[in-house]
Amino acid sequence: MKTAIKLVVPVVVILLTAFHSNVSVQQSTPWVAPSSADTIQNPLKNNPAAVTEGKKLYDKYCWTCHGKSGKGDGPGAKTLNPKPADHTSPVVQNQSDGAIWWKISKGRGQMSPYEKSLNKNQRWQLVCYIRSMAATQQTK
């Protein structure tokens, strides 16, 4: 009997700790791409056609959560925690193209990984379109 308790207690402690840390990760940890992502070069940089193509993809796959203008206020965002990122904000815009591309590829939580459903080029087109969202904001 004593041996059983000695075994059960640590298991319960481990389970509780794992559950607790999992919950707090979802609520508060900022999402940071690995620094290696910063070295991935955008092959479509300053390519206006890529922005147009990126918008088409965005209007199909992304706006429901991120909102039509990228502010994170799409109809699907209401129940999400953490909320989808505001693509017009410095939090997103100050990241490298490679970091944004990496996040679209890998996903986290409610944000699906798109590396299988969208090809490399399509993911870069989305990065170009996300960049253009900030540019629109600044000229206002």
Ligand code: HEC
């Ligand atoms: C089901 C809702 C949903 C859809 C659809 C969705 N996202 Fe997201 N996205 C999220 C959420 C939620 C986060 C925040 C995730 C986190 O911080 O854990 C996020 C985060 C991001 C980020 C990271 C921003 C940052 O914090 O640095 C990028 C970039 C992004 N999404 C791009 C896209 C693109 C591009 C698409 C379409 C191909 C897309 N998302 C589709 C919900 C969604």
